[in-house]
Amino acid sequence: MATEALGWWGVPLGILAGTLRGSAPFLFVSLGECLTEKSGKINLGLEGTLLMGAMSAYGVSYLTQDAVGSFWAPWLGVLAAGFAGMTLGTIHGWLAQQPRVNDVAVGIAMIIFGSGLAFFLGKPFIQPQASQLFTFEFGAWSSNPAVQSALKVSPLFLMGVAIAPIMQWFFRSTRWGLYIRAVGDSPQAALAMGISTFKVRMLSIVAGSFFAGIGGACLSLYFPGVWTERISSGQGLMAVALVIFARWSPLQCLWASLLFGGAQAIGPAFQSVGIDAYYYLFNAAPYILTLVIMVITCSPQRTLIGAPGALGKDE
Amino acid sequence: MAIAQAAAPSDWFYRWRRPLEAVALPAAALLAAIVIFGGFCAFAGANPFAVYGSIYKAAFGSWSAWQNTLIRASPLMLTALCTALPARLGLVIIGNEGALVMGGLAAVVAGLQLGTALPAPITQVAMAMAAIVAGGLWITLAGALRHYRGVNETISSLLLNYIAIALMNHLVEGPMRDAEFVTKPSSAELDPSLLIGNLPGSRIHYGLLYGLIACIIAYVLIQRTTFGFAARTAGGNIRAARIAGLPVGKLTLAVCFLGGSAAGLAGMIEVAAVQKRINASLVSNYGYAGILVAFVSRHNPLATVLVAILLGGILASGGILQRSHDLPDATVLVFQGIVFLCVLFSDSLYGRLPWFREKAAT
Structure with a gap:
């Protein structure tokens, strides 16, 4: 491993590299979930969507x-x-x-269905090697191979970074953004405005799932760049928590995704400099981080600032 | 017209419409799932009738098949309670897998620490208690976060799954690793005297009885005690429950503990009857399948027994689908997903079908 030549500097470099690579799926799934939840419905099934996206992307690329x-x-x-x-x-x-x-129950069912379908259809693609997406080599200035490989950035990641402010603007300043917020905050008011709650939610959920599917493509065509059944390991669900942490703001989803991608890279970064005694515990870091963040940000007394009013209610 | 309807309530069908609806809708959902999955199999190039024939034969076709089914059904009954009990209080807990792993871990630690120093039955009870407490506290954590911090219990319990699995992986790769067992990182093996034996004349372990007893206790507790009544009241309307002076917080913690302890016990059964040591094979989706069992049985602990046996049969047929129909092992997961979705859709039909509808009063 080239990182060893850097000694202890390998750790922050490894975390930086892991952040650039690992945050892309978080970013797409959380933006998708943010769009979905703004309309007042939760989609826990994005875990299944992520797997299905990863499988389809890999399979189509291979075929x-x-x-x-x-x-x-x-x-x-x-x-x-x-x-x-x-x-x-x-x-x-x-x-x-x-x-x-209950939308939460449907989400759990969709996790089982989506992952089952992905494993079923993806069985033939576990062995073969599919073409990967190209990457921008931002590390070409350095002669150090570790730096070079760390700064390989996917165009998908850059696209995600661009989509976050666009979505922020979309919610704040466009008619359609207002429709979605109205449906999510107060379906009755939306009804009075003459908006079809069903259609707006349907479109938001479908568009959100489109983003989540692309998040899956980040996994299988960029990093780790393979298709296996263990590829997602709960990232689709962490994204749901991430949206809560980001207070339903697309721009904050971006920062939160970078944080989560970084947390995920801690274990491998330490392993690359030869410390693997706590490898599995470090790998649990994103889950523990999510839990800690939720404990800090949630409160039993009031609903969260920024939460869509109709979220989690049967209306 | 009014006269014709006044006569209708004497009709037996009308009088029994509620229970009939409660049986007919899940049954219809199951049938719909079977048809959809049959289409899916046909699409995948397998003859659906042959597939269902194989599932039936592998699940319920012979005594040997029944034994395979019941061995799988016992942990499912227990993990299903982990979702079903908190659901009566309005909580959606999906930390079944994590509670199972923590229970298995605690049971193995207790079993290895006590060894053969004490009589075997006492050690077995200690292992079971350790599993119950560990699994129970694990889910209580999700309940406490919900009650005291308002953290969404679905997400927190799911995160706890991953944390429990990471903890187990850490322990079996490091401190608890048995260096002599090279196949895969595992703990040392439990002493043979500590294993749960089989029911006389079968391969079915006593875990099946644990599962049955737990479901019956859960049913009595929820349907026939003041505790259960209080929990159901709080699940129906939490503000009304608070106004009535019910200790909602304590109820939340207690119900979560009971649910988690059932899943923990499932972990103990798996390590003490099937795996004999703890390693990554303990994570074999019994937790997630338990969520499905709980929802299909509409969180009724007695229905859980039947649904667990049904799903145990489907799980038992996974191997044969792979061998004789060339379908991947994920086929069973697809079937589970379709069943789950159909059952959820059937929930929306309650009171909407003309045959079961309330007739006008006048």
């Missing part, structure tokens, strides 16, 4: 790489991941809006 070449094949994969996400989102959006159906 089309001979036909369209190794540059465009992964982009087709990214698109396929988005569409796979939208398909699952449609099921969730329709079912979660039926009377007397």
Whole structure:
């Protein structure tokens, strides 16, 4: 491992590299979840969407790489991941809006269904090597291979970074953003404005699932860049907690994703300098971090600032 | 018209419409799931009728198949209680897998520490108690965070799953690792005298009885005691419960403890009857399948027994689907997902179907 040559500097460098790589899926899933929750429904099933996206992206990239070449094949994969996400989102959006159906329960069912479908369809893709997305080599100025590999940044990550402020602007300054916020805060008021709650929520959930599917593509086509059944390990669910931490603000989702990506990189970074005694405990860092953050930010007395008013209510 | 309807209530179907609806809708949901999954199998290139034939044969076709099914059903009954009991109080707990792992871990630690110093039955009871307390406290943590800090219990209990698994991996890779066992990082093996034996004349371990007894106790507790009544009241309307002076906080903690202790006991059964030591194989989705069992049985502990046996059968048939129909092992997971979605949809049909509808009073 080239990082060893850097000695202890390998740890912060490893965490930086891990942040750049590992935060992309968090970013896309949390932006998707943010969009969904703004309309007043929770989608816990994004864990399944993430897996389905990762599988579709990898599978399509592998199957089309001979036909369209190794540059465009992964982009087709990214698109396929988005569409796979939208398909699952449609099921969730329709079912979660039926009377007397709890959106949290639908989410749990969608985790089981989505991950089952991803493992089922993805079985043939576990072995073969699919074309990966290209990366920007921001580390080319350095002669150190560790720095070079750390600063390989995916265009998907940059896209996510760009989408966050755009979504912020979308919610604040556009008619459609207002519709979504109205439906999420007060369905009755939205109804009085002549907005169809069902349609707006449906579109928000489907669009959110599109983002989550692309988050899956980040996993399988960028980092770690393989398709296995253990690829997501709860990132889709952590994103739900992340949105709470980010107070339903897309821009804060960006900072929170970077924090979570960094927390995830702690274990591997220490392992790369030869400390692996607590490898598994360090790997639990993102989960513990999420829990601690939720304990700090939540309160039993009042609803959270920024929380959509109709979130978690049956209306 | 009014006269015709006044005569209708004497009709037996009308009088029994509520219980009939409660049985017919889940059954119809199951049937719908079977049809959809059949279509899915056909799409995947397998003959659906042959697939269902194999599932039936592998799950309930013979005594040997029944034994396989019941071995899998016993942890499912217990992990399902981990979701079903808090659900009666309006909490959605999905930390079943984590509580199972903590229970298994505590049981192995107790079993290895006590060894053969004490008579085996006493050590077994100690192992079971350790598992119950560990699993119970694990879920109580989620309940306490909910009550005192307002943290969403679904997300926190799910995060606790990953933390429990990481803790177990850390212990079996490090401090608890048995260096002589090279196949995969594991703890040392439990002394054979500490293992849970089998029911006479079968391969089914006594864990099945633990599961049955736990479900019956849970049913009596929820449906027939003041404690259960208080919990159901708080689940129905938490503000009304507070005004009535019910100790909502204590109820939350107690119900979470009971649910977690059931899943912890499932962990103890798995290590003391099936695995004999603790390693990553303990994480085998019994927790997540337990969530499905709880929702399909509509959080009724007696229905849980039946649904757990049904799902145990489906799990037991996973291997045969792979061998004789060339379907991946995830097929069972897809089936579970379809069943779950159909059952949730059937929930929205209560009171909406014309046959079960209340007739006008006049």
